[in-house]
Structures are given as C-alpha cells and as structure tokens.
Amino acid sequence: MLNxxxxxxxxxxxxxxxxxxxxxxxxxxxxxxxxxxxxxxxKIQIEESVKPLIESKVHNxxxxxxxxxxxxxxxxxxxxxxxxxxxxxxxxxxxxxxAVQESTLDGNAVSRSNAVGYWQFxxxxxxxxxxxxxxxxxxxKNIISSTRAxxxxxxxxxxxxxxxxxxxxxxxxxxxxxxNYLAENRINxxxxxxxxxxxxxxxxxxxxxLAFSPQINDTHxxxxxxxxxEYVGGTNNTLMEIADFTFSESYRNSPNFQEDLKRWHxxxxxxxxxxxxxxxxxDKYYSVILPIHPTRKYELVGKLNQxxxxxxxxGKKNYFxxxxxxxxxPFIIPMESVGKGYKEVMANGLxxxxxxxxxxxxxxxxxxxxxxxxxxxxxxxxxxxxxKPGIYYLEQKPDSxxxxxxxxxxxxxxxxxxxxxxxSLSALKEYNxxxxxxxxxxGDKIWFIPLD
Numbered sequence: 001m002l003n004x005x006x007x008x009x010x011x012x013x014x015x016x017x018x019x020x021x022x023x024x025x026x027x028x029x030x031x032x033x034x035x036x037x038x039x040x041x042x043k044i045q046i047e048e049s050v051k052p053l054i055e056s057k058v059h060n061x062x063x064x065x066x067x068x069x070x071x072x073x074x075x076x077x078x079x080x081x082x083x084x085x086x087x088x089x090x091x092x093x094x095x096x097x098x099a100v101q102e103s104t105l106d107g108n109a110v111s112r113s114n115a116v117g118y119w120q121f122x123x124x125x126x127x128x129x130x131x132x133x134x135x136x137x138x139x140x141k142n143i144i145s146s147t148r149a150x151x152x153x154x155x156x157x158x159x160x161x162x163x164x165x166x167x168x169x170x171x172x173x174x175x176x177x178x179x180n181y182l183a184e185n186r187i188n189x190x191x192x193x194x195x196x197x198x199x200x201x202x203x204x205x206x207x208x209x210l211a212f213s214p215q216i217n218d219t220h221x222x223x224x225x226x227x228x229x230e231y232v233g234g235t236n237n238t239l240m241e242i243a244d245f246t247f248s249e250s251y252r253n254s255p256n257f258q259e260d261l262k263r264w265h266x267x268x269x270x271x272x273x274x275x276x277x278x279x280x281x282x283d284k285y286y287s288v289i290l291p292i293h294p295t296r297k298y299e300l301v302g303k304l305n306q307x308x309x310x311x312x313x314x315g316k317k318n319y320f321x322x323x324x325x326x327x328x329x330p331f332i333i334p335m336e337s338v339g340k341g342y343k344e345v346m347a348n349g350l351x352x353x354x355x356x357x358x359x360x361x362x363x364x365x366x367x368x369x370x371x372x373x374x375x376x377x378x379x380x381x382x383x384x385x386x387x388k389p390g391i392y393y394l395e396q397k398p399d400s401x402x403x404x405x406x407x408x409x410x411x412x413x414x415x416x417x418x419x420x421x422x423x424s425l426s427a428l429k430e431y432n433x434x435x436x437x438x439x440x441x442x443g444d445k446i447w448f449i450p451l452d
Contacts, residue, residue, distance in 0.1 A: 040164035057207035074105040142274035144287035348422030380425035
C-alpha cells in the first residue's frame with residue numbers, strides 16, 4: 001500500500017476526469033507537396049513522379065474529419081512525452097510521426113503479424129530492447145518505454161547506415177533488409193531522393209508528416225485540456241491505489257468522492273494498458289501515465305515527488321524519469337499569507353515558507369514553533385537574523401528524488417540546487433563525490449540518486 005501523510009495545511013481541489021475535446025481545425029483546402037523537405041535532419045528531394053502518390057496518401061489521412069481530429073488530438077496529447085524521450089536519446093524527434101504511421105498512436109493496436117503497441121514491436125525485438133512482455137506487463141503498450149526502445153533501435157541502425165531516413169526504414173525491414181534495399185536499388189545512403197519507385201514505408205512516413213505537422217506546429221490552434229504526467233513511484237501498487245493517492249484528505253468526505261475515484265481510476269487504467277497484472281512489478285521502474293489538467297501538474301508533481309518509491313530495485317541502479325519540467329523547480333503550491341513578508345507554501349511536496357522581503361528568523365521560529373537549530377538543519381545552512389528572499393523548508397528534505405540529474409550551470413551552488421529541488425545537501429555531495437570542498441564544473445551532471 002502507499003505510505004504517505006497528508007499535510008494538514010494542504011487544501012487540494014478534487015481531481016476530475018477531463019475528456020478530450022473535439023478540435024475545430026480547418027481541413028486542407030489544397031494539398032501541397034514540396035520539391036524538397038528538411039526532415040529528420042536530412043534534406044529530402046521529392047521528384048514530380050512521386051508527388052501524386054504522396055498526395056493521395058495525405059488525402060486519405062485527412063479526408064475523414066472525425067478520424068483526422070481524433071488522431072490529431074492524440075498527437076497533441078502524446079507528442080510532448082515522446083519528444084522528451086527522443087531528445088534524451090539524441091535522435092530527431094520527427095521520428096514521432098512514425099508511431100502515428102505504425103499504430104495511429106493506439107497502445108492496444110495489434111497487427112496481423114502480432115506486432116503490438118504504439119510502435120508495433122514484435123515480442124523478440126521488444127525484449128531485445130529491454131521491454132518486458134509477459135502475463136504481468138506488456139511495455140509495448142507503454143508510451144514512454146516503447147518510445148525509448150524505438151528511439152534506441154533506430155539510433156543503433158543509424159550508426160551503420162549514417163542516414164536517419166534509411167535508419168527509419170530499418171524499423172520496418174530490419175538492418176539487413178535495408179542494406180539489401182539500398183544495394184539492390186543502387187541508392188546512395190548519403191542522399192535521399194524520393195521517386196515513384198521508392199520504398200512505400202518512406203513515402204507513407206513523409207505523407208504522415210505532411211498531414212499532421214502543419215497542425216502540430218501551428219501555435220494558434222488550441223490544444224486539448226490534458227497533460228500527461230509521468231509517475232515512476234508506483235512500485236507494488238495498484239492503479240486504484242495511485243488514483244486514490246492523488247485526492248486530498250478533505251475531499252474524501254465529499255459525497256462525490258467514490259464516484260470521482262472510480263472515474264479517475266478508469267481514466268488512468270485506459271491510458272496505461274501496459275499493466276496486465278493487478279500490481280506494478282518491482283523488477284524495474286515503470287512509468288505510470290496520469291492524464292491531468294495542465295494547471296494541476298505542479299500540484300501533483302510536488303506531491304508525487306514526496307511519496308515516490310525510493311531506493312534500489314533488486315540490486316539494479318536507479319533509472320528515474322528525466323522530467324521535462326525540471327527547469328521549473330521548485331514546484332510551489334501557494335497556501336496563504338501568514339506573516340508580513342512571507343507566505344506559507346508547499347515546495348516540492350514539503351511544508352515551507354517563501355520569503356519575499358526581509359523577515360526576522362525569530363518571527364518564523366515563533367510563528368511555526370520550530371527551533372533555530374532545526375531550521376538550520378532543514379535548510380542545510382546557518383541562518384542569519386534576517387532571512388533573505390527565497391524558499392525555506394520547515395521539515396527535513398529527502399535524501400533522493402524521483403529524478404535523475406541536474407545540469408550544473410555557471411553561477412550555481414550546490415546549496416542552491418539542494419533548495420531548488422528539495423534534497424539534502426549532504427546526500428547531494430555524497431552522490432556526486434563532492435565532499436571535502438570539491439566543486440562541480442559547468443556542464444557536470446549533479447545526480448539526485450546513488451549510482452552504485
């Protein structure tokens with residue numbers, strides 16, 4: 001079961017399930033196929049002979065408004081998480097359009113050849129790229145781990161082929177099949193020229209890109225009111241327990257609580273088809289997706305950071321989610337103005353105060369009933385009589401976080417990083433071998449977890 005405490009001061013609104021809205025977007029009045037295209041970091045030439053084929057495919061993708069809007073909405077929903085994983089691997093994030101081509105972003109998609117999930121992996125290939133496939137879990141249906149595996153697969157092929165477009169083709173034909181295709185057609189792997197004789201897989205990829213990218217890149221189009229928050233702290237829990245965990249203690253007395261909990265659980269279960277068994281296994285960390293309103297991401301991240309599962313899993317290293325919104329730390333949930341010059345807040349899931357002006361330490365000690373010694377301990381520093389503007393914690397910071405690392409920037413200090421993320425300064429020094437006055441250099445990774 002989830003072990004956590006509910007802060008008595010934290011007043012959270014209930015979490016309601018938000019359906020995907022129908023997007024009002026004009027369809028293509030005219031399909032334009034360019035002579036050349038910059039895609040996957042590659043300049044692609046498109047001959048006139050093949051343009052009707054690509055145009056026909058784009059037309060088929062966009063002719064049905066209901067189907068097109070539904071798929072476009074999935075793109076808006078899933079693409080940010082997919083881009084984060086692909087960027088982390090160092091592969092072009094335009095590869096995300098391949099998942100649209102493979103599965104229409106349907107985690108439950110199954111092909112005639114028994115390829116499964118968002119990226120249509122067959123079981124042997126999935127397991128080769130560290131995706132678990134058995135009676136408990138099918139990670140091919142997990143948008144995070146399957147995207148990571150697909151990116152790793154194509155990145156590996158690119159090392160041999162030296163061209164992302166042809167590396168993409170290997171996802172369909174295999175590395176050997178792609179090499180044979182290039183050799184048999186006497187194709188220079190350093191250049192991509194699409195003709196009517198080009199492989200259909202490449203033509204379909206370009207068509208999917210041309211059909212959806214104009215809408216995806218149009219900042220004037222409103223997005224669906226959902227944000228996918230990734231949670232990796234659910235080891236040994238059920239999805240119902242995680243759903244229950246996100247509600248505030250005060251809302252549990254509401255007459256609507258049980259009904260809202262059921263609906264919320266159903267929403268989480270629907271977007272996490274990868275979990276087949278009742279509980280999340282403990283052999284490694286699994287990404288649980290929580291579809292929330294964007295305005296709630298700071299609130300839930302702050303809470304989930306506090307209670308996320310910590311430590312090693314069966315002796316393996318910790319591999320935590322690379323949070324795409326780390327730069328927005330600390331996660332601040334405003335509570336109320338308590339005294340002149342400062343406010344009560346929840347910072348990264350911990351009770352804290354946010355000092356805006358000059359505040360005397362004695363006033364804080366008197367207001368909160370916490371000793372000066374404890375205040376210094378909680379904040380890893382010697383506090384002066386007058387507190388400077390910033391965040392000050394009123395309880396002990398944890399020794400690790402459900403994140404991996406922070407990139408050290410010029411002008412930063414370890415203490416500032418420990419306060420920003422809400423992690424013990426001594427633990428930070430220990431994990432990064434920085435005891436005895438050693439300091440990190442610009443660009444160093446500051447780890448939040450033990451690496452051995």
